[in-house]
Amino acid sequence: MTKFILWFKIIWAALSSRSTQAFYDKISTFYDDVYVEHEVHARTIQTMLNEIYAGDENETLILDLGCGTGMMTKMLSEKGFKVVGVDISLSSLYVHHDNYPTHELIQADANFLPIADNTFHSVVCLGVWRHFPDVEKVLSEVSRILTSDGTFIVGYFPPALAGSISLDQNWTGRLLIRFYEILTKTLGYIDRADFALEEETVEVAKKMFSSVSKVDTAFDRNILLAQYPLENKIYTKTQDSEVIQFYDILRCPSCVSTNKRIGQLKLIQNNWLICQEPECKHKYPIHKSIPLLLQEEGEKWATVSEENLQVSFEEYQ
Ligand SMILES: C[S@@+](CC[C@H](N)C(=O)[O-])C[C@H]1O[C@@H](n2cnc3c(N)ncnc32)[C@H](O)[C@@H]1O
Numbered sequence: 001m002t003k004f005i006l007w008f009k010i011i012w013a014a015l016s017s018r019s020t021q022a023f024y025d026k027i028s029t030f031y032d033d034v035y036v037e038h039e040v041h042a043r044t045i046q047t048m049l050n051e052i053y054a055g056d057e058n059e060t061l062i063l064d065l066g067c068g069t070g071m072m073t074k075m076l077s078e079k080g081f082k083v084v085g086v087d088i089s090l091s092s093l094y095v096h097h098d099n100y101p102t103h104e105l106i107q108a109d110a111n112f113l114p115i116a117d118n119t120f121h122s123v124v125c126l127g128v129w130r131h132f133p134d135v136e137k138v139l140s141e142v143s144r145i146l147t148s149d150g151t152f153i154v155g156y157f158p159p160a161l162a163g164s165i166s167l168d169q170n171w172t173g174r175l176l177i178r179f180y181e182i183l184t185k186t187l188g189y190i191d192r193a194d195f196a197l198e199e200e201t202v203e204v205a206k207k208m209f210s211s212v213s214k215v216d217t218a219f220d221r222n223i224l225l226a227q228y229p230l231e232n233k234i235y236t237k238t239q240d241s242e243v244i245q246f247y248d249i250l251r252c253p254s255c256v257s258t259n260k261r262i263g264q265l266k267l268i269q270n271n272w273l274i275c276q277e278p279e280c281k282h283k284y285p286i287h288k289s290i291p292l293l294l295q296e297e298g299e300k301w302a303t304v305s306e307e308n309l310q311v312s313f314e315e316y317q
C-alpha cells in the first residue's frame with residue numbers, strides 16, 4: 001500500500017470515528033505500516049530495561065501499556081522479559097494476538113488498570129501518553145501496580161501531530177498545535193501534541209516517584225524514566241514472580257482502582273472472570289485468550305446469572 005493510500009485511510013478513519021478507541025480499532029490492520037518510526041524509540045526503551053535489569057530479564061515482569069499491535073511487546077519478550085500487553089482497542093489486540101499468539105494480552109483502560117497492587121517491576125508506555133487527558137490519574141494507577149522498586153518508562157516527548165508530524169517550538173508550531181487541538185476536540189478525540197505535556201508529566205511524576213529523569217532518544221525526542229514509587233505501600237510479595245500466573249494478577253477494574261475493594265476475580269467455564277465483591281458482581285468475558293476488562297463490559301453482564309452467561313463474539317469482531 002502506498003503512503004498516500006495509507007494516509008487517506010488514516011484521515012478517513014479519523015473523520016469517521018468519534019473516540020480514540022474507535023480510531024485505533026479502525027486502523028488496526030494497517031497500523032504497523034504507518035507508525036514505523038516508533039521502533040527506534042522502542043529500541044531505546046529496550047536498551048534502558050536491559051541496563052536496569054541486566055541478568056534478571058527472566059524474572060522481570062513488564063506491562064506494555066497501550067501495546068497496540070505488539071511491536072514493542074515482541075521486542076521485549078525476545079530479550080527474555082515477561083511481558084503483558086494492555087490496550088483499549090480490541091481490534092488492535094486481535095491483530096496482536098494473531099501475529100504473536102503466545103503474548104499475554106488484556107483489554108483495559110489505562111485509567112482503570114485491572115491489575116493487583118504491587119505486581120509489575122516495570123511499566124512501559126510508548127506513543128500513548130498524548131491520549132490521556134488526566135495524566136495524574138494514569139500515573140497513580142501505574143504507581144499502584146508497580147512494585148516498590150519499580151520503574152516507569154514513558155515516551156516520546158514532545159509528541160508529534162497525529163503521532164507523525166513534528167513541529168518546532170516557534171509561533172507557527174504553536175499555532176498549528178492550537179488548530180490541531182480544536183480539530184481533534186471537534187472530532188471527539190484526545191490527542192495532545194502540545195509542548196507542555198512533557199513538563200506536566202515530569203511535575204506529576206515527581207510527586208509520585210522518588211527519581212525522575214529524561215533520556216534522549218532518536219529525532220530530538222525524550223523518554224521519561226521514573227523510579228521507585230513514593231506511595232508508602234507495605235510490600236508483601238506473596239508470589240514468586242517466576243511462578244506468577246496470568247489470571248492471579250487480574251482484578252476487577254471497577255473495584256481495584258478505588259483502593260477500597262480488592263476486586264478478586266474467579267475464572268469460570270474458562271472464558272469468564274467474575275468479580276467476587278458482593279456489591280459488584282461484574283462479569284468479564286475472555287475472547288481469543290484476551291480478558292475484556294473494561295468497566296462498561298463488566299457492568300453489561302452484572303445482572304446475568306453465572307449459568308446464563310453466554311456471549312456471541314461476532315459483535316466483538
Ligand atoms: C500510537 S499507538 C501506540 C502503540 C504501541 N505502543 C506502539 O508504539 O506501536 C497508541 C495506542 O494507545 C492505545 N490507547 C489509547 N488510549 C488508551 C487507554 N485509555 N487505555 C489503554 N490504551 C489506550 C490505543 O488503542 C493505541 O493502540
Ligand SMILES: [Zn+2]
Pocket residue numbers: 252253254255263275276277280281282
Ligand atoms: Zn468488582
